[in-house]
Amino acid sequence: MADFASPIATYDCEQHVFAAAQHIVKALGASKNLNDDVRRLLADLDTHLSTMTIITETESRGTRELEEQLKFAQQKIMSLESNRAMIWASGHEVASEYLQAVYEIHRLSESLRSLLSNRSGKQKELLEQAHIVLQIAMERLEEELILILARNKQSFEPENMSFRSCEDDVVYEESIASNEDDLIEDTPQRDSSSTEPEERIIDLVHPEVISYIKSIADVMFASRYDQEFCHAFINFWKDELDEYFAVLRCDKLSIEDLLKMEWRCLNRKIKKWIRAMKFIIRVCLASEKRLFGQVLGEFGSVCSTCFVEATKGAMLCLLNFGEAMAISPLRPEKLLSLLDMYEVLADLLPDIDSLFSEDVGSFVRTEFHELLMRLGGTARATFMEFGNAVASNTSTNPFPGGGIHHLTKYVMNYIHPIFEYASTLNLLLGVQVGEEMVEPIGTVDWQNISLKSSCPVARHLRWLTSNLESSLDNKSRLYKDGSLKHIFMMNNIHYMVRKVQGSELAIFFGDEWIRDYTGKFQQHATSYERVTWNPVLCLLRDDGNLGKSILRERYRGFQAAFEEVYRNQAGWFIPDLELRKDLRISTSQKVIPAYRAFSAKSFPVIGDKYIKYSADDLEDHILNLFEGSSMSLHSTRKR
Incomplete structure (x- = not known):
């Protein structure tokens, strides 16, 4: 760069003009032919020229000093401009001298601006030169800022985080469809990330360089290049947040793309979203907020504005994902995922209110609060829709x-993890349509007995199982055999009781429900025995003195009836071992004693020729029932 243009020639020219003018005035004043008015005019002119000469001499001396100072500061700045190595890599002393030179250029610019007047432009050249040097310095400092941030940022890897990857998560969820063969027992489980330890604020850049960054901010703000600093600082951290998304394996997808996504794929992305929400807000944003405060905290609202500008893109991306779930079609398999999303937002609410507490970030707070309410409403509607779908399920x-039935397995396994969401569901189910959503509540005190039977979760679960029972009753009417209808209802109601009894669900359903439904499946067992075996046992009734022929017919009729029952029911299935055992024993206790008594009375009359099965044979056959596979009848009696 060329040296500064010297103002000395301009100054000498002005001095010659003033000297010539004064010489002429003095010569005219020496004339004796002048009147008093002309003499006073020449005297005033001489005084004015003398004053201008003094001012010019003073300004000239000041301009010379400014010129020398400007040259000295310029030399410091330009000496490093040719050397493209980082200024801060050259040592603290070099960096301090460079910043001092920049401050000096700025000070000289202000001084030259104050000296500049409309009547004279001799300081203009120096001022323009100072602006050029300052521009060069600002561009260099902006480059230094980006390099310092890039070379000193603290990186992290997924394996160093508490958030595990969920690429291999296997999800088995299906919706309730008209074809119950599509229903499966496995149901969504609570996201394990909810129990992971909380992260903490970390150093996004090496602590030693923060003072360097702040020094750059101070000098650029002082030189009125604050927008350039903020633009570079904001864009760098915007890009870093994008990198964090990549590390967390979170794709930035539009709402439209998410709504088109197949559920299993979407559910995996929900798990990633939950982890990303907690890490981005509690680690990345919290750490950025601290860093922005350390660098820009002295500049008032600029700090908050820059932080919001740097982070709003990431926040809106995360909120858009939640919005897609909030407006997506209601499907039962989404419930636990919706509740997981709602709970993580509720948990992060204080963090968001703190991070975006100023007016400039109010729109982020508003969007966050509104999404929380919409997700809560969608979760509530999903649970209610599930109950309606159970009631309307047909076969x-x-x-x-x-x-x-698959429906029974699905429903009971579906509601089993709901205990873990009790606080959230009690809040959501307690909100009536049209009411304003209240703040999320804390953990429910389950020692409070009044909650066991009156809380919204308990009422809705009982309503749901009532719908299930009604649906099962309708399905049982498809059986032509009345005995099988009772076996079906006994099996399914017993399964419902077993899933509730001994688990946390018992708190919601209560002892009364357990006693009621236990009585129901027991009643179906009793009804099965009555419908199946009473007609058979009637053939063994004792009508008093029976003749030989009648006794033979009674034996033949009983044996045929028993064989028909066995052929029909050998393929029926009672999955629960205890229930199967209890019904076998109860049936055996009704049939075998009656058969033994009839045999004891009739054997002396008809002998053993017509007796096909012994009491032990019949008992063995009864104790083989309900295995789900047919078996042939056999007799141990010797012919």
Whole structure:
């Protein structure tokens, strides 16, 4: 760069003009032919020229001093401009001298600006030169800022975080469809990330360089290049947040893309979103807020504005994902994921209110609060829709073998993890349509007995199982055999009781519900025995003195009836071992004693020729029932 243009020639020219003017005035004043008015005019002119000469001499001396100072500061700045090595890599002393030179250029610019007047432009050249040097210095400092941030940022890897990858998570969820064969027992489970330890604020850049960064900010702000600093600082951290998304394996997808996504893929992304929300807000944003405060805290609202500008893109991306879930179609398999999302937002609410507490960030707070309410409403509607879907589930064919229906398994396994969401669901189910959503509540005190039977979760779960029972009753009507209808209802209601009894769900359903439904499946067992075996046992009734032929017919009729029952029911299935055992024993206790008594009375009359099965044979056959596979009848009696 060329040296500064010297103002000395201009100054000498002005001095010659003033000297010539004064010489002429003095010569005119020496004339004796002048009147008093002309003499006074020449005297005033001489005084004015003398004053201008003094001012010019003073300004000239000041301009010379400014010129020398400007040259000295310029030399310091330009000496490093040719050397492209980082200024801060050259040592603290070099960096301090450079900043002092920049401050000096700025001070000289202000001084030259104050000297500059409309009547004279001799300081203008120096001022323009100072602006050029200052511009060069600002561009260099902006480059230094980006390099310092890039070379000193603290990186992290997923394995060093408490958040595990969920690429291999296997999810088994299906919706309740008209074809119950599509229903499966496995249901969504609570996201394990909710129990992971909280992260903390970290150093996003090496602590030693923060003072350097702040020094650059101070000098650029002082030189009125604050916008350039903020632009560079904001863009750097915007890009870093994008990198954090990549490390967390979170894709930035539009709402439209998310709504089109297949559920299993979307559910994996929900798990990633939950982890990303906690890490981005509690680690990345909290750490950025601290760093922005350390660097820009002295500049008032500029600090908050820059922080919001740097982070709003990431926040809106995360909120858009939540919005997609909030407006997506209601499907039962989404409930626990919706509750997980709602809970993580509720948990992060204080963090968001703190991070974006100023007016400039109010729109982020507002969007966050509104999303929380919308997700809560969607979760509540999903749970209610699930209950309605259970009630309206229909079948066209009877369920084979009278076993536990897929719908029963799905519903009972579906509601099993709800205990872990009790606080959230009590809040959401307690909110009536049209009411304003209240703040999330804390953990429910389950020692409070009044909550066991009256809380919203308990009422809705009982409503749900009532819908299930009604749906099962409709399905049982598809059986032509009345006995199988009772086996089917006994199996399914017993399964419901077993899932509730001994688990946390018992708190919601209460002892009364357990006693009621236990009585129901027991009643179906009793009804099965009555419908199946009473007609058979009637053939063994004692009508008094019976003749030989009648006794033979009674034996033949009983044996045929028993064989028919066995052929029909051998393929029926009672999955629960204890329930199967209890019904076998109860049936055996009704049939075998009656058969023994009849045999004891009739044997002396008809002998053993017509007796096909012994009491032990019949007992063995009864104790083989309900295995789900047919077995042939056999007799141990010797012919």
